[in-house]
Amino acid sequence: MCLYSISGCGGSDSVSTTDSDTTSDTETSTETNTDSSGYFDASLFDTSALSQTQVSCTLENNSTTTCYQLTFAANTVGDTEDSGTIGPYCPPSINTSRDEAGVGIYDGTTTPGFQSLVDAAVAMDADGYDIVDEDGNIRFSDLTQGSEEAGFSYCLSANFDSSLEVTFLIPVTPELRSEPYYFGTIDSIGMGVNGIPLTANPPSVTVAEAGVGGTGSGNIPALDLCGGHPDPSGYYHWHFIPQSINTVYAADDYNYTELYDISCNNIYIDYDNPSAFAGLAKDGFPLYGALDSVDGLDTEPATVAELDECNGHSHATNEYPDGVYHYHALQDQAPNNPPCLMGSFVDRSVSVQ
């Protein structure tokens, strides 16, 4: 299969080896990127990077290459409830309306899977986690107070720290792995729009450490309706491709749009355009929503070009008219991230400082 349609598949142009920048030995150039072989285009990210350079880097396949080093301010999609851009997170009660509650993935016995945290809390309580009190209140911890009591379970959220900066290292010229790389829980996937980290599946219930909790003690992290939340250290990140989370809410297996009228509507996300550009994976290939756009119409990716096991394929897109290998979000499964990557990447591709 030809992945590198942008540089031609006949091998006449650089794919990964001879003419990369390794001979000029990248002195952390402060030039903005003009390398047409890479797929980072600042104009696609809706917010400007604080710094944008190219540096020498080593990939997990031990290859030395050139990486984009991109630093963004953390929490650029909004870090206050008042701006209406993030949340809701933990519902206060099992009677809270689901459109005012966050979502989570609860993999217990009673109604497992992706669901409103109202339902997840009820299911957890039924499974022996003491997360709902006698009055129907859902126990809550913001992770910063350390107020959890032994024996109880909690819905978790965290506070924002917008003094943080997030730095990504992403190869300019993608290099194929011999085998696809499948994401583990909370692996880094790459860089979303606005410089927001994209992260693989969130944990389900994390059982409190020995000695703190007892039977019935386990905590579930809260995601907002766009599938994101602040890390305990304070930076916001997504566990979903947010451009397409509304196609998941509307999917037959969930039907949450109709049942509960819940949706992602963060003003910084192209949430009503499930074929939108969604970011750059950590292997350097672009990410898109669940659909393709052809002549202004959304269509199934598989009707444009066959999808591989990582939900990727090559064709021309609005952003890359010469053609590009790219991944698509899943249309009707939660989380909706592509399952794997075809290219190699830097082991610690994202860092927060």
Ligand SMILES: [Zn+2]
């Ligand atoms: Zn997370």
Ligand SMILES: [Zn+2]
């Ligand atoms: Zn496509």
